[in-house]
Amino acid sequence: MKKPRTLFDKIWDAHEAVPAGPDHPAVIYVDTHLIHEVTSPQAFALLRERGLRVRRPDRTWATVDHSIPTRFVEGRPAFLNRATRNQVETLERNCEEHGILLFRMGDPGQGIVHVIGPELGLTQPGRVIVCGDSHTSTHGAFGAWAFGIGTTEVAQVLATQCLLQERPHTLGIEISGRLGAGVTAKDLILGVIRRFGVAAGRGHVIEYRGGAVRALDMEARMTLCNMSIEAGARAGLIAPDETTFEYLEGREQVPSGDAFAGLVARWSRLPTDEGAAFDRSLSFDAGSLEPMVTWGTNPGMSCGVSEAVPAPADAEERAALDYMGIEAGRPLLGRPADVVFIGSCTNARISDLRAAARVLAGRRTNPATQLLVVPGSAKVRRQAEAEGLDEVFRAAGAEWRAPGCSMCIAMNGDRLSPRELAVSTSNRNFEGRQGPGGRTVLASPVTAAASALAGAVADPRPFLQD
């Protein structure tokens, strides 16, 4: 009998173009390479310096997302400055020169790289997917091994379609229980990171398992895997199942008919075998979670929305509270919010916007709070508009923007002023992440929407009772 293997083991084994030797790591073949304007220009420059071509333009997909404007002035994109415009134009030239399909601004397929991959059906179980972006872990929701790489590695993949990889360890996280009403996948991953720490996954690929994970829809699974990097893991995986197959069927890059049935048969063999061992195992109960909010400057510094902010345990936590202007000993509830940002590769899919709209419908945001809703892709934007969600957002007082990373990374001019506080559905509350001196409270779309109504950090649950 064959040795039982984990989902990760199976993907690894199928992608070893050259096994590891005594003096080199394995050569891993990359099925799908996603690129964007910020971490690719230096990679193309390296190719040019070395006289190299892109080996598989057909396996390479490009979009613009990080530094593009989400506002238009007189019908033209309002770039922050010449540099950001130049990055976009550089990507356009590079894609043209190397025959790579690029989703430009205004293109119906454009969007945040980790939103469009799944949308197109490029993200498929068993694939190796890389991108010069740490939130590539998102695609692991489909049972793909997906991880962020540096720009030199982007050049390696462009030139050879391969990467040298030391084999990571595996970490199984068994998640039991059921998420309560108003508690989402975002709260779940924040709870996991709080419990196990921001470095728990270092050197590991996480596999999220158990009933609470199986119960999540694909978009919620993406939110969960998205923040694996915030737990220190380059990749997070969820075994493919009926939920996965149903999501993928009929997508543009997924074959149909018998070919699809064949793929489903193949994908069904991917889940971790009975008896397979993880290098480490942890367990977590989702049932006791309430909506989570971060109070500090890394994603592990969080608590339940009604829970008192814990007393600082060390100098790092003291510095974080000081930066945030937050006092320990009482809940964040009621802390005024200058901005609410609903967007990013963590929480800007259609289900996120629907959830936020449900809270906002028929209500008005607090006039002191700016609400920014930035869909994750052009497709999400169209779908939201078809459902009238944009009207709900506008009627509530929100700004409805064009798709992009926007205030998650604050490269495009969408940013906080010093000491402003945002309740944000993004993934990082690092110092200055949303603008120099800006303060970020990470939360789910429903918590963010409720906070926009209250003008302060709010519990979404009272808004969801009807």
Add this chain to the structure above:
Amino acid sequence: MDPVVRIASRTVVLPADNVDTDQIIPARFLTGTRRDGLGASLFADWRRDGAGELRPDFPLNRPEAEGSRILVAGANFGCGSSREHAPWALTDYGFAAVVSPSIADIFKGNAVRNGLVPVEIEPSAHRQLVSRPGAEIVIDVQAGSVSLPDGGSARFELAPFARRCLLTGRGPLDFLLEREAAILRYEQGKDDDAAAP
């Protein structure tokens, strides 16, 4: 990339744990298309105040930090964003090594590929270095050792390939290009070439 064999320098100590790459180089400095020139923006929001003035108490700004090539940092250094601009900024500023009890995965790989030596040492040795900012130490990449202020030394691990990259200045791209035949064989044997037309 130049070979790195031995680094002898005074240290600069930045003891905070979980220093993320957004602190090493804030995102607003990522709008360029070149690898060089990022040293000026290293730790921008810690080195300078809101008015753009240097903060005299920030470790990198103290006179004794001038010319240091070794950064002693806290645990989980380089977590967060995969931006290779982080090691680019550190090397452009003049650093040749980062010494920490633990370095985040993506950053560690990016560091090696840019000749920045990631030195992970055990906590007691690290505490000694943190308590002695400005100590003169020597990092021996071949031996995998760091000299300590008390006259002892600490070991650090590097994967054999990473060590060779640092010592020879030859990165993985050359290795991969030399495996073209094997990659082609693998590619042709792949039965799920879904990306092919």
